[in-house]
Amino acid sequence: MERLQIEVEASARHIHLTAEALETLFGPGYALHKKRDLSQPGEYLSEEKVRIEGPRGAIDKVSILGPLRKGTQIEVSLTDARVLGIKPPVRLSGDIAGSAGLTVVGPAGTLVLAEGAVVAKRHIHLIPETAERYGIVDGQIVSVVVGGERGLTFDQTAVRVHPNFADRMHIDFDEVNAAGLPGEVMGTVILK
Numbered sequence: 116m117e118r119l120q121i122e123v124e125a126s127a128r129h130i131h132l133t134a135e136a137l138e139t140l141f142g143p144g145y146a147l148h149k150k151r152d153l154s155q156p157g158e159y160l161s162e163e164k165v166r167i168e169g170p171r172g173a174i175d176k177v178s179i180l181g182p183l184r185k186g187t188q189i190e191v192s193l194t195d196a197r198v199l200g201i202k203p204p205v206r207l208s209g210d211i212a213g214s215a216g217l218t219v220v221g222p223a224g225t226l227v228l229a230e231g232a233v234v235a236k237r238h239i240h241l242i243p244e245t246a247e248r249y250g251i252v253d254g255q256i257v258s259v260v261v262g263g264e265r266g267l268t269f270d271q272t273a274v275r276v277h278p279n280f281a282d283r284m285h286i287d288f289d290e291v292n293a294a295g296l297p298g299e300v301m302g303t304v305i306l307k
C-alpha cells in the first residue's frame with residue numbers, strides 16, 4: 116500500500132485563552148486581533164503576546180492563538196519547561212487536567228494558573244477522506260520518518276481525524292531542531 120506523505124509543520128510555544136482569561140490579561144471587553152491564519156481552518160495567530168513565568172524563569176512574547184477556547188492552555192517545549200522550571204506532561208491539546216501550573220502576565224493583569232501548561236504530544240491532523248484512503252483511524256498511533264542530515268523517526272505520533280482539519284503533522288521546536296528540519300518538509304507515515 117502507498118504510504119501517506121504528510122507536511123510537517125513546526126508549532127512554536129503558544130497559549131490558548133478563555134474569554135475570561137483574555138479579559139483578565141487585556142481588560143474588559145478585549146478582543147484578539149488576527150495577524151494571520153494558521154493551516155488548521157479557523158485557527159489564527161493573534162497580534163497579542165503575553166509573558167509566562169515559572170518558578171525558575173520567564174519567557175516573553177508568547178503568542179496567543181485564536182479563537183478563544185473553553186480552557187486556557189499553554190503549550191511549551193521541554194527546553195522552555197527547563198527555562199521556566201516546570202514539569203509539564205506530554206499531552207494532546209485539550210487534555211490539561213493535572214498539568215503544570217504557570218503564571219501568565221498581560222498588559223492589564225496576571226493569571227495564576229494551577230494547571231494548563233503542557234508539552235504538545237506530536238500529532239497529525241487528517242481529514243476523514245485522507246484517513247480512509249490510507250487505512251488510518253482517529254486516535255491511532257503511528258511513526259513518521261523524516262529524511263536529511265539529521266533524519267529520524269518520530270514514534271508515538273497520535274492521529275486526529277476531523278472534517279474541519281487540514282492534513283498536517285505538528286511538532287514543536289525541540290523536535291524540529293532534533294531532526295534539523297530546514298523548513299517545510301514531508302514526512303512518511305509508517306503504520307504499526
Ligand SMILES: [Zn+2]
Pocket residue numbers: 238240285
Ligand atoms: Zn496540531
